[in-house]
Amino acid sequence: MKTTITGALALSLCVAAAGSLGAEERMLKFSSGFPESAAPPQAYAKVAEWLAANSEIKAEVFSMSLLSFGETPAGIRDGITDAGYVLTPYFPAEFSETNMAADMALLVSSGTDAPALVMAAAITEYVMLNCPECVAEYTAQNQVFLASGASTEYSLVCTKPVNTVADLKGLSVRSGASVFGRWIEHFGGTKVSIPGSEMYEALSQKVVDCTMVSMPDVMNFQLADVATDMTVNAPGGVFAGTASMNLNLDLWRGMTPEERKIMLEAGSRMTAGTSVIYHNSSIEAEPKVKAAGVNVVELSEELSKATQDFIVADLDTIRDQFTSLYGVENAAAKIETVKGLVEKWKGLVADIDPTSMDAYQALLMTEVYSKVDPEAYAMQ
Structure with missing residues (x-):
């Protein structure tokens, strides 16, 4: 246009x-x-x-x-x-x-x-x-x-409840940036790189358990039709x-x-x-997300603390990667x-x-x- x-x-x-x-x-x-x-x-x-x-x-x-x-x-x-x-x-x-x-x-x-x-x-x-x-x-x-x-904060939009460190283990999660991929891998999940345009189908067909998006994109990509649960600010960041x-x-x-x-x-x-x-x-x-039937919950204290610990350690990873790779x-x-x-x-x-x-x-x-x-x- x-x-x-x-x-x-x-x-x-x-x-x-x-x-x-x-x-x-x-x-x-x-x-x-x-x-x-x-x-x-x-x-x-x-x-x-x-x-x-x-x-x-x-x-x-x-x-x-x-x-x-x-x-x-x-x-x-x-x-x-x-x-x-x-x-x-x-x-x-x-x-x-x-x-x-x-x-x-x-x-x-x-x-x-x-x-x-x-x-x-x-x-x-x-x-x-x-x-x-x-x-x-x-x-x-x-x-x-x-x-x-x-963007606004990234959150987990899933086909099941996810709000503890244990919940993340074994999850298949679409991540849109490298830092988000490192976060899910740190907690024992698997990052999946797929275009945003394919998130709906991936959730619908159980190719992934969750995707990481900001709140507006739940509606923009009609994810409320295929997701059941959203954990706000997990992983957080933008x-x-x-x-x-x-x-x-x-x-x-x-x-x-x-x-x-x-x-x-x-x-x-x-x-x-x-x-x-x-x-x-x-x-x-x-x-609108809530009205569409998605169970929206705040990040648990346990997962929040674990994420903050990850963020501190991840700064060393960022330093090493950008020094060695670029x-x-x-x-x-x-x-x-x-x-x-x-x-x-x-x-x-x-x-x-x-x-x-x-x-x-x-x-x-x-x-x-x-x-x-x-x-x-x-x-x-």
Whole structure:
């Protein structure tokens, strides 16, 4: 689907464009592999509306129609789209610095009621202000990171009750990220890698006992028709491997500093929009999941404590894997930086209304985006 934000179509910005944006002849393309009803395209639409109202930059949003998730980084690099939604775990070697931080997403399984907002902000601050290697891995792909985003907490959706350490042993569980796979294997289960589109059939035909998804996806994928039980916040954490608005680097470097400043604020709005829409969708989805007949229970104290013990030990696994497999240098120090940022943002997010995009976006601007120099960021 394509959502046109302005009245008339214009030519997309091309890689060869030089100098500032010409409002009368240029329109940005924002692309994601999500359907139009999902949080990321909704957030893109809000960003495009804000750009149209507050700048000479226009945009149109493409949902599923321009590039798939697998095609998006190359599409940004080659100028097929001007900005795109990159799922960094799909590309482990290209985005290893960012993925190491994203792999720590279980850190938000406790200590916050808004894990999506906390982890998205921590990743954004880490990449833009603390990790020049992260910026460099994006520029190596001819793109610049402008925004993040995160899902709400991941939970077990199963065909039987699961809420103790003993329950996990022998379970076959679909996991969508490596950290979730390590969690289930740690407790004696088996991780199964299947696309999200196949979760319904896998549960229905007993190919897996459970799948790990966020609350909104129980309804999005109609899992309430085939699942009987849901254990909230098991394993916890969020999907955080999200570069939600990566911009073509040639385009970025051809902009004026003022235009880059505008795009930085647009990035803050994309981070806020994606994360808050996911957060609010989870709140709205829970009564629907219960009404559909799924037995929704909170994580047991026993399994919660065991998970927290796993999280501490898993940081060493993350350090070793990213050092040996991808050559990440100073991994231990970088892990400590991310840990500190997660704790910082738990405190900051606790002081705002997590359902308010405006409140969260203002916080992101104050703590991160206002500190990014539009004349220097990603310019070397």
